Amino acid sequence: MTETLHIVGGGMAGAEAAWQAANRGVPVVIHEMRPQVGTFAHRTGDLAEMVCSNSFRSDDDEQNAVGLLHWEMRQADGLIMRMGDKHRLPAGGALAVDRDAFSADVTATLRDHPNVSVETAEIDRLPDEGTWIIATGPLTSAGLGGAIAAETGAQSLAFFDAIAPIVYAESIDMSVAWQQSRYDKGETEAERTAYINCPMDRDTYEAFIDALLAAEKTEFHEGETADYFDGCLPIEVMAERGRETLRHGPMKPRGLTNAHKPDEKPHAVVQLRRDNALGTLYNIVGFQTKMKYGAQVDVFRMIPGLEEARFARLGGIHRNTFINSPRLLDAQLRMRARPHIRFAGQITGVEGYVESAAMGLVAGRLAAAELQGHEIAPPPPETAVGALVTHITGGAEAKTFQPMNVNFGLFPPVDGIKGGRRARTERYRAYTDRAKAAWRDWLAQTALDAA
Incomplete structure (x- = not known):
């Protein structure tokens, strides 16, 4: 029987990681401290509760990097995008959702999954054994935050969010x-x-x-x-x-x-x-x-x-707490000092609901493959998901690392298109065309590897 994957935190990243791993036959336990331990921003004990905006931002998958990220996650049967589309509200070119219906549906879907269980308890230390994903987000508890800081030997990095x-x-x-x-x-x-x-x-x-x-x-x-x-x-x-x-x-x-x-x-x-x-x-x-x-x-x-x-x-x-991922994590999102622990979500230094969920998607798939006895490569940097993974695991300068939304500046350049508004439109379309092809290839290859 496959070993259990433990996920600390039931936000966007934790929920997506659980969904991806559970759908690959891996038993998953989500450790969520709410509602037993509350936070300043949360109101409920539901998974994937939206505490800031209710928008996933632009849904344009040809001219916008976050829209491309939406597309990639839909192609990977992402739970967060599935529920975002299901509970979509009119918002022009953006994807906005009914926050309460969205989080309630994510919670019900995961609780009903035969490979997922949810335990309400605070994890206040880094586990010594097992396979874990830390996806506690910007409001990581003081106990676990202190444990991470003690392990890394550095003061926790943090900024303020409103x-x-x-x-x-x-x-x-x-x-x-x-x-x-x-x-x-x-x-x-x-x-x-x-x-x-x-x-x-x-x-x-x-x-x-x-x-x-x-x-x-x-x-x-x-x-x-x-x-x-x-x-x-x-x-x-x-x-x-x-x-x-x-x-x-x-x-x-x-x-x-x-x-x-x-x-x-x-x-x-x-x-x-x-x-x-x-x-x-x-x-x-x-x-x-x-x-x-x-x-x-x-x-x-x-x-x-x-x-x-x-x-x-x-x-x-x-x-809003995050770790210095370029220094602490390898390309598989594993903690270098404790490779049985992966990190995912906003705590890794990505910013935004969709970016956080995307890191959960990758961490869930990587952990599931590892538990089933094989390793898959992270997504290529030409993709939106891969560009984020590459950025936080070494593409960014560790000394000046700060949280980042997905943007085309994180992608490898496209040759032959320079200057002007029209050229920018062509360049962004070239980015998205290249990314979609690379993402399809990665999904096909990882599905083959998983088989």
Whole structure:
């Protein structure tokens, strides 16, 4: 009988790793500390709970690296993408999901799998034997985080991550706000109206920036430094970088026309994206924040259309832990000092739901093959999944390693295409065509090896 694979953490990476290994006949135990041990950001004990945005970002698999990652994971029968597609919400060219239905379905699917069991308990040390995947994510418990730090002989690496608030749709004033996706993106009317937009004139915008800068913020503990991931900066931090930063970032007015005043171009626009299938909840796009709760309510109600807003969840900030993977992990995602332990997910230094799940997909397949008596090669670097694996296991410089979303800059260059917008389009298409062929070959080869 095949040895059991133990997975610590039931988030995106842990859930995907369990699915991939279990479907290859390997018995899997998921060790999830919630709800016995809670975290700042989680609300339930469900697996794959989405604690920040409800978006998997762009679904364009020809011109966008994360869209290509979606495609590769679908081809590999990824559970996270299967459930994302099943619980998809209109969101223009993005893939947004109903977060509660999504995580509940992931949980039920894994609990019903004959090769999967779930144990609710905290793992607070690195195991000495067995085959393990550590997929505890950015909110790794203090006990396990300390054990990892003690093993590596280095201080844990960490940055800070912020989450955006969620508003009850019925509390939005639609006589001021309107529904429209930027540039009317989307194939259906529902997709083209997936966002609610709140316009600001210049005076309102300037007053809003003043309030952001003056608002009371969450203080860091002694010895902590405010190192943020650039893709998830708090809005007040962006405002501190310049008064126009937000207007050229998440509050840019481009591609939108005020349905109530079509001849007036807004100075800035706040967008809200549907957060559940019922359309009763909307999250404020790009509005991650470290403001204290009372300040959030006061400042966000300055937004036209949100004067009477009621919040299902306010924003917040939390510590986000990751390891120095280029120094600690081999190409099989194994810990060099303890090769019976693999790491997967955001703790490896990838950033984003899909990137985290992708590392779980690879770790689950690699571990399953090893337990069944053979080793398979990691995905080639020409693929989106392989580019991430290569980056975190040696492609990045260990001394300056920081979390990274998937992007075409991680891929080996495509020769013969240089310069200009048109050339960039051709180059991205060349990246994706090459990646799809390489990914199909890898799936076929690993399936043959597994047989």
